[in-house]
Amino acid sequence: MIRACIFDLDGVIVDTAKYHYKAWKRLANELGFEFTEEDNERLKGVSRMTSLEILLEIGNKKGEYTEDEKLKLATKKNEWYREYITKMEKDEILPGVEGFLELLRQNGVKIAIGSASKNAKTILERIGLIDKFDAIVDGTKITKAKPDPQVFTKAADEMNEKYEDCVVFEDSQAGIDAALAAGMKAIAVGKPENLKNAHKIISGFKNKDFELLMFD
Numbered sequence: 001m002i003r004a005c006i007f008d009l010d011g012v013i014v015d016t017a018k019y020h021y022k023a024w025k026r027l028a029n030e031l032g033f034e035f036t037e038e039d040n041e042r043l044k045g046v047s048r049m050t051s052l053e054i055l056l057e058i059g060n061k062k063g064e065y066t067e068d069e070k071l072k073l074a075t076k077k078n079e080w081y082r083e084y085i086t087k088m089e090k091d092e093i094l095p096g097v098e099g100f101l102e103l104l105r106q107n108g109v110k111i112a113i114g115s116a117s118k119n120a121k122t123i124l125e126r127i128g129l130i131d132k133f134d135a136i137v138d139g140t141k142i143t144k145a146k147p148d149p150q151v152f153t154k155a156a157d158e159m160n161e162k163y164e165d166c167v168v169f170e171d172s173q174a175g176i177d178a179a180l181a182a183g184m185k186a187i188a189v190g191k192p193e194n195l196k197n198a199h200k201i202i203s204g205f206k207n208k209d210f211e212l213l214m215f216d
């Protein structure tokens with residue numbers, strides 16, 4: 001029986017992918033190459049430094065920077081990204097999310113955040129959801145990135161729930177793979193062509209009822 005739900009943040013609770021995209025594109029342009037929305041798909045669920053490596057590969061600039069320079073580039077991108085997210089408002093919570101969280105509460109299901117982002121708490125504060133979760137595991141608390149299951153197993157441990165009693169909501173393939181590796185149920189949020197192997201797939205949380213947590 002499902003006793004807890006673990007939510008990825010970026011792309012599940014809020015659409016921050018557009019802000020990541022704007023900031024990475026600005027960096028790519030400054031380094032002298034183009035970066036498309038399609039390229040941006042490859043960065044979903046991926047850590048900041050790995051994202052930079054992928055970006056440099058796209059620009060054929062792999063191996064051109066020292067570790068120290070790469071750190072500076074990632075920090076610059078993050079400063080631009082933070083300019084966007086520190087202006088976020090409550091109305092940027094994706095449709096149906098708040099109602100679904102409330103439904104889970106009413107039914108005694110625990111809720112957690114399992115995100116790779118080191119900016120997760122800033123975003124949750126801005127959109128007014130910081131106090132809603134039983135556990136928040138973000139990029140500051142983990143040592144292994146998705147598809148490693150650590151972010152989700154840590155969230156389950158903090159809630160004192162068994163992994164098999166947890167369901168993860170994810171918009172990235174790395175996140176779905178992480179949930180499955182943890183022995184949890186995975187519900188993909190997005191398009192079937194981008195997301196494989198999840199137990200269920202939804203396009204969003206609008207009008208979702210408790211039935212969603214029933215598995216055969």
Ligand code: BG6
Binds near residue numbers: 044
């Ligand atoms: C994930 C995003 O949630 O967090 C990735 O999907 C992002 O795109 C990663 O790179 C790390 O985020 P941050 O905010 O720590 O740079």
Ligand code: MG
Binds near residue numbers: 010170172
């Ligand atoms: Mg995501």
